[in-house]
Amino acid sequence: MDEATRSAENIRSDIAGLKHRFTLVTTEDRCAICHKLALTRQIYVFPCQHVFHTDCIVEAMVRHLRPSKQRKLRELHAVIAKDYMAELDEIVAKECFLCGDTMINSIEIPFVGDDEKELAASWEL
Ligand SMILES: [Zn+2]
Numbered sequence: 001m002d003e004a005t006r007s008a009e010n011i012r013s014d015i016a017g018l019k020h021r022f023t024l025v026t027t028e029d030r031c032a033i034c035h036k037l038a039l040t041r042q043i044y045v046f047p048c049q050h051v052f053h054t055d056c057i058v059e060a061m062v063r064h065l066r067p068s069k070q071r072k073l074r075e076l077h078a079v080i081a082k083d084y085m086a087e088l089d090e091i092v093a094k095e096c097f098l099c100g101d102t103m104i105n106s107i108e109i110p111f112v113g114d115d116e117k118e119l120a121a122s123w124e125l
């Protein structure tokens with residue numbers, strides 16, 4: 001736990017130092033949430049090397065947001081068109097779902113269900 005917090009903080013300061021996100025994704029990289037090959041769908045990549053399918057990160061993140069933001073995120077994803085991409089980015093791509101504040105803040109939310117247990121396990125560094 002302490003170690004995880006420390007690495008999360010290191011990663012966060014790394015991210016803060018990056019102006020642009022340039023990360024190579026190989027055909028072997030897998031989504032950090034569903035563990036299926038990343039390049040089969042639209043993805044988000046973070047400087048910490050975590051790769052997520054857009055739909056996976058939206059679904060995972062929705063659970064950790066306030067209800068008003070949940071609605072917004074679902075709506076944006078539902079009508080995912082060019083016009084809304086920037087707004088979706090603002091919520092989803094601000095920081096890595098696993099390394100950023102969203103996940104760190106949600107440690108206090110009790111995990112329920114198999115899905116969430118898997119998510120918690122994958123978060124442990
Ligand atoms: Zn996925």
Ligand SMILES: [Zn+2]
Nearest residue numbers: 048050096099
């Ligand atoms: Zn990460």
